[in-house]
Amino acid sequence: MDQRARPYRSVLYIPGSKERALEKARTLAVDAIIFDLEDAVAIDEKVNARNLLADTLKAGGYGARVKICRINGFDTEWGEEDLKAMAAAAPDAILIPKVESTDTIAKAAAVLDATPGCEATEIWAMMETARGILKAAEIAEAPRMGGFVMGTNDLAKELMTRFRADREPLLTSLQLCLLAARAAGITIVDGVYNAFKDEEGFAVECAQGRDMGFDGKTLIHPAQVAAANEAFAPSSADIDLAQRQIAAYEEAEAKGLGIAIVDGRIVENLHIVTAKQTLAKAAAIAKLEEGVA
Ligand code: COA
Numbered sequence: 001m002d003q004r005a006r007p008y009r010s011v012l013y014i015p016g017s018k019e020r021a022l023e024k025a026r027t028l029a030v031d032a033i034i035f036d037l038e039d040a041v042a043i044d045e046k047v048n049a050r051n052l053l054a055d056t057l058k059a060g061g062y063g064a065r066v067k068i069c070r071i072n073g074f075d076t077e078w079g080e081e082d083l084k085a086m087a088a089a090a091p092d093a094i095l096i097p098k099v100e101s102t103d104t105i106a107k108a109a110a111v112l113d114a115t116p117g118c119e120a121t122e123i124w125a126m127m128e129t130a131r132g133i134l135k136a137a138e139i140a141e142a143p144r145m146g147g148f149v150m151g152t153n154d155l156a157k158e159l160m161t162r163f164r165a166d167r168e169p170l171l172t173s174l175q176l177c178l179l180a181a182r183a184a185g186i187t188i189v190d191g192v193y194n195a196f197k198d199e200e201g202f203a204v205e206c207a208q209g210r211d212m213g214f215d216g217k218t219l220i221h222p223a224q225v226a227a228a229n230e231a232f233a234p235s236s237a238d239i240d241l242a243q244r245q246i247a248a249y250e251e252a253e254a255k256g257l258g259i260a261i262v263d264g265r266i267v268e269n270l271h272i273v274t275a276k277q278t279l280a281k282a283a284a285i286a287k288l289e290e291g292v293a
């Protein structure tokens with residue numbers, strides 16, 4: 001499937017230590033799951049969580065949901081063992097926290113290269129430190145890289161910014177990562193919204209991320225899933241417009257013209273590329289929703 005068409009509207013973090021949440025995720029309408037061994041797991045629980053997660057992934061039952069395992073960093077006592085244990089389950093991706101250099105990606109890639117079944121396993125990077133973001137373009141191009149996840153809580157801490165609903169203090173970082181991800185053709189998902197009971201604030205932040213170009217949003221609670229799925233899916237108005245643009249452009253082409261007019265706006269070939277991506281994404285979502293229904 002075209003990387004851009006694969007839906008990543010809702011990407012839910014689940015602490016690898018929480019059996020009930022791991023179970024519940026088998027029934028949630030999420031596009032992807034981040035099975036977390038890092039910050040959502042207490043230090044005393046690290047090894048238990050790794051074992052529980054390895055068993056859970058082996059048992060399966062997650063259907064079409066993309067399985068992403070977030071390991072601890074290689075600068076901790078757990079990182080290397082986490083990677084080995086998760087690679088054994090051949091997930092769709094391994095997510096590495098606080099990536100600041102392509103050396104980290106190469107180190108993980110070497111382990112995946114040596115693990116049977118991991119031929120297609122991608123590496124994803126948390127973008128959440130100043131050094132990492134300044135290296136985003138290089139990191140995005142590294143072999144096996146499949147996606148960026150914005151770690152906006154760590155980033156805000158490191159930049160010493162305050163929370164603002166408009167996220168103005170984070171925009172440069174978000175956009176540097178978007179540029180890098182789009183240049184490399186990898187997926188990029190936005191950071192979490194901490195106030196998981198604040199539906200209104202969450203909707204505003206989803207719309208901002210969608211308009212900026214993110215593929216979807218990382219989530220911390222099931223209550224956030226439906227709103228993210230809606231925000232990051234093409235709306236019926238988007239689909240209708242795409243269809244009319246394609247029809248009008250085909251008609252113009254048949255007359256030997258390179259430009260059509262739809263709703264008072266010009267439509268050129270580049271708009272048709274976007275229109276086709278919109279329809280491909282809508283089709284991919286419909287197919288996925290059949291699979292998880
Ligand atoms: N994934 C899957 N299921 C989850 C979940 C998650 N992230 N968070 C909560 N649930 C489940 C609970 O197990 C519970 O299921 P049940 O009612 O069927 O038993 C249900 O959703 C309602 O949960 P609720 O009681 O509202 O939440 P909580 O108080 O148990 O937990 C948090 C709240 C924030 C601690 C919890 O959502 C969580 O741990 N989120 C993930 C945090 C994380 O991963 N952070 C790291 C990245 S920022």
Ligand code: MG
Nearest residue numbers: 039128151154
């Ligand atoms: Mg972090």
